[in-house]
Amino acid sequence: MNQDELKNLEVHKKVDARGTACPGPLLAAKKALGEINSGEVMEILSSDEGTRRDVPKWAQKKGHEYLGTVEESGYFTIFMKKK
Amino acid sequence: MENKRLTIALFSGSLDKLTAAGIILSGAAADDMDVEVFVLLQGARAFMKGIAENNDKLELAENPKLKAEFMESLEKLNVKPWLEFFREAKELTNVKIYICGLAGKVWGGEKLDDFVDLADDIVGIGECITSMEESDIHLFI
Numbered sequence: 495m496n497q498d499e500l501k502n503l504e505v506h507k508k509v510d511a512r513g514t515a516c517p518g519p520l521l522a523a524k525k526a527l528g529e530i531n532s533g534e535v536m537e538i539l540s541s542d543e544g545t546r547r548d549v550p551k552w553a554q555k556k557g558h559e560y561l562g563t564v565e566e567s568g569y570f571t572i573f574m575k576k577k
Numbered sequence: 578m579e580n581k582r583l584t585i586a587l588f589s590g591s592l593d594k595l596t597a598a599g600i601i602l603s604g605a606a607a608d609d610m611d612v613e614v615f616v617l618l619q620g621a622r623a624f625m626k627g628i629a630e631n632n633d634k635l636e637l638a639e640n641p642k643l644k645a646e647f648m649e650s651l652e653k654l655n656v657k658p659w660l661e662f663f664r665e666a667k668e669l670t671n672v673k674i675y676i677c678g679l680a681g682k683v684w685g686g687e688k689l690d691d692f693v694d695l696a697d698d699i700v701g702i703g704e705c706i707t708s709m710e711e712s713d714i715h716l717f718i
Contacts, residue, residue, distance in 0.1 A: 515654040517603040517662075524607040524669060552607055 599662025
């Protein structure tokens with residue numbers, strides 16, 4: 495998905511983990527995943543560089559779909575779809 | 578599919594290594610792993626009531642002179658106290674925390690009640706060895 499497609503996705507859950515360091519964003523994503531249904535999209539906002547690779551890898555390993563990452567000013571947003 | 582199993586032999590009772598153990602535990606929790614933590618010697622002291630929540634009673638294993646800087650940095654980065662990693666992991670996945678019976682006695686902890694409420698039981702080393710044999714990953718910290 496390109497950046498515009500990602501930005502226009504219908505998001506069912508937003509996790510703002512900015513200001514927390516690893517493993518904060520990963521745990522926040524893990525917890526929030528329980529609050530959405532299969533096929534729904536979640537976005538995770540983070541400013542932690544380690545999270546940039548960590549969350550997509552974790553999502554794929556658990557069978558979810560990593561949709562992409564959008565760069566913002568001072569942070570980035572990771573999009574994933576629950577399996 | 579069965580969850581993967583992680584066994585941690587947690588010997589250390591230092592703030593830096595307890596924090597590292599907690600972070601590893603968090604990763605395992607995010608992965609839905611089943612985890613057994615066996616708390617040995619110095620670790621058992623750290624899990625005692627009155628000590629676990631009191632950073633003044635715990636030191637760093639490495640670069641002990643940098644304790645103040647280490648603690649300040651963790652706070653600035655919004656990193657939780659080490660014990661909270663263990664508590665959160667227990668909420669997220671199947672984590673059991675076992676205190677080594679001998680280790681407890683070394684520090685005056687004879688009963689489960691002498692330790693923080695996260696501790697599940699007091700066990701012998703046989704259980705630790707069995708857990709290591711049966712787990713997918715085992716770590717000594």
